[in-house]
Amino acid sequence: MSATTDHTISQLFLLSSPEQRADIVNRLLSKVSHEMAASLAASIGDFGTETHPHVTPEQTEHITPVQVEEIAATAEQHAPGMVDRVTEFFNGELARASSK
Numbered sequence: 423m424s425a426t427t428d429h430t431i432s433q434l435f436l437l438s439s440p441e442q443r444a445d446i447v448n449r450l451l452s453k454v455s456h457e458m459a460a461s462l463a464a465s466i467g468d469f470g471t472e473t474h475p476h477v478t479p480e481q482t483e484h485i486t487p488v489q490v491e492e493i494a495a496t497a498e499q500h501a502p503g504m505v506d507r508v509t510e511f512f513n514g515e516l517a518r519a520s521s522k
Contacts, residue, residue: 432487436499440479451475
């Protein structure tokens with residue numbers, strides 16, 4: 423992978439470590455509605471509190487790329503530009519990791 427490759431949020435999720443996956447999801451969850459968090463909790467189990475949802479690296483094994491895209495779309499509605507910021511950050515993380 424080249425350092426200049428840009429990935430979609432679901433591609434980043436697939437390419438990331440469990441810890442990075444949790445970070446991606448948690449960043450997005452910080453900007454979604456209670457309903458979206460409750461929907462995700464229904465598929466992966468309880469996580470965090472109603473006001474501060476937080477998934478663990480282990481829970482990310484049960485989150486699909488499609489769910490990440492749905493969470494991202496909802497986060498973008500609540501905080502325009504959020505997905506761009508998250509993808510830029512993690513594209514940079516992957517580029518740094520691949521250059522080591």
